[in-house]
Amino acid sequence: MGKKKVAYLTLGLLLLLIVSSLSLAYSRTELERRRQALMDSVKEGLIILFASPGNFGSGHFRQDNDFYYLTGSEDAGAILVMNAFTRESFLFVPQKNDREKMFEGGNSLDDPQAKEKLGLKAIYPISYFEEFLARYAARPEPVVYVRLSPGDTISEARSEVALFSARQRRNPFNALPSLDEFRVERFRKYYPGFQLKDITPYLDTLRMIKSPEEIEVLRRNGKISAEAIKRAMLTSRPGAYEYELEAAAMEVILRNGGRGPAYPPIIGSGPNTCILHYEKNSRQMKAGELVLMDFGGELEYLTMDITRTWPVSGRFTEEQKKVYRVVLEVQKACIEAFRPGVRARDVQEYVAKKMKEKGLDTMGLKGGLGHLVGLCVHDVQPAEMVLKEGMVMAIEPALYFPEKNLGIRIEDTVLITKDGCEVLTADVPKEIEEIEALLDRRKF
Ligand SMILES: [Mn+2]
Known part of the structure; x- marks a missing residue:
């Protein structure tokens, strides 16, 4: 030999x-x-x-x-x-x-x-x-x-x-x-x-019910995927291409042991914010527009689902702010309503009550349950859903105004706990002031 x-x-x-x-x-x-x-x-x-x-x-x-x-x-x-x-x-x-x-x-x-x-x-x-x-x-x-x-x-x-x-x-x-x-x-x-x-x-x-071992992985994935979106936010700027944000987010996932995205990343700017499953990610973004990013990583076979929408230039316009607030308040009310025993109509009732208290016009947005998340990002789900401890669910209210190139979606993945829920993706800012403060850290 x-x-x-x-x-x-x-x-x-x-x-x-x-x-x-x-x-x-x-x-x-x-x-x-x-x-x-x-x-x-x-x-x-x-x-x-x-x-x-x-x-x-x-x-x-x-x-x-x-x-x-x-x-x-x-x-x-x-x-x-x-x-x-x-x-x-x-x-x-x-x-x-x-x-x-x-x-x-x-x-x-x-x-x-x-x-x-x-x-x-x-x-x-x-x-x-x-x-x-x-x-x-x-x-x-x-x-x-x-x-x-x-x-x-x-x-x-x-x-x-x-x-x-x-x-x-x-x-x-x-x-x-x-x-x-x-x-x-x-x-x-x-x-x-x-x-x-x-x-x-x-x-x-x-x-449908996640074990402590799965929950530990999901918590880690929530942190990594949140960091990925934050990195994409910091990469965004007028003149950047949508795919640059995808690259920034993917680096965070791969560097932290994830194997890739949980689904084709959706990064839509301007008119593309209104295409729900847009995934070309090839447009150049402009000042004054919004960019919507729906992205999550895969870690040890478990997925994560997050969406954030932010202004490319770093400041929301008054019109964008108005719509953003509605989606955000509905999303937060949904999360407040999530606990074991709750059904879609309970969430809707709670959202309606909360929005009335705050004196906000819902613009037709009702809220409700989202979709379960697990091995599949659209995990197995029964027709008549009742929340149970150990379920993991993405909640994703949105409003779209294509005639104004204005689409806003805010999505977090949450774990249903004994008496409420834990937001696994809480590390990405979603309050208007927090988003603007994060974007202020960009240099261009
Ligand atoms: Mn989703």
């Missing part, structure tokens, strides 16, 4: 040692608690969930949300099986060859401690999965819980994924089934005796 070859081989082995020793963001106790709670709620049958098949985009690999929630594992192409009768969990993992390991590193099949670390009964090569299913199929009335609703992504809720795929099917040449649909078809073809049931309502109930 040549010297070069030996060197490569040593390097390869060294890399393998580094990457195949699994490190987890969440504790084994936490992962076991989640799996046991899910098995408690279904009571019978097998639960089968699939990992993301691999990384085919230009960004970092991101595991499937539901799979990650229950395993903490970033193995691509793996399958999790939980047996609600025996209370045991198994992972079926693709076997990698030496070349794959050299390029990508190993997976939990290559880590002798993985079973222990993940709290699993066994880790099998994936080649055993079909036989495992065939054995289970031979039992009387085999119940199998799988995902009969779409998986959510980092930024799209299950319902949004369903909506987008319906839109995609409008053109019959785009009507490709999703991986989940394909898997269900395959179960029906080879295991027609399986009684397939949807696991997602059970998973969603669990994911």
Whole structure:
């Protein structure tokens, strides 16, 4: 063997040692608690969930949300099986060859401690999965819980994924089934005796309430994401391009261990403040305009959602101030109303009362609940929402006047506590005087 070859081989082995020793963001106790709670709620049958098949985009690999929630594992192409009768969990993992390991590193099949670390009964090569299913199929009335609703992504809720795929099917040449649909078809073809049931309502109930470990990560993310927006505010100036603000914010996220944005950053100036999901971020901003930034980072698979709107030149005009005050007072009243047991109409009633007390015209803005935040920035959410301790929710009232190029949205992510809520993103200023004071620190 040549010297070069030996060197490569040593390097390869060294890399393998580094990457195949699994490190987890969440504790084994936490992962076991989640799996046991899910098995408690279904009571019978097998639960089968699939990992993301691999990384085919230009960004970092991101595991499937539901799979990650229950395993903490970033193995691509793996399958999790939980047996609600025996209370045991198994992972079926693709076997990698030496070349794959050299390029990508190993997976939990290559880590002798993985079973222990993940709290699993066994880790099998994936080649055993079909036989495992065939054995289970031979039992009387085999119940199998799988995902009969779409998986959510980092930024799209299950319902949004369903909506987008319906839109995609409008053109019959785009009507490709999703991986989940394909898997269900395959179960029906080879295991027609399986009684397939949807696991997602059970998973969603669990994911809705955050554990102390998750809350700790969310608090950290709230601080980092708030710092990111502050940095963007300090970068803004007449003549700056919207993407310069994105760059400033992203640097803060990446420097602090986040893996990227929780959704495509929205940075709209002037007329773009009125486009709700504007994400081109390519316009040059001018003095006298507002800039609206909706941005949050991802940290340990958990997301954050913040929006701030501020004047490019550093001072709100009287007209901008008037609208800003309304949105701000509605947002603050919503936050005051948030506590366990509260529904959307309770928040609306409280907001109406508060605005009347302050003698402010609401301009049609009512307030209410927002959307839940978690593994997905539009996290799983029941139709009839009642706030509970441990929920994390983004509250985002807004007013848009396109004819005046005037759009204002103020958004914070809050944690519902025992008797109120904690604003996780409180470090970015939102009072008019605070914003103007922060912008005064800019030099140009
Ligand atoms: Mn939001």
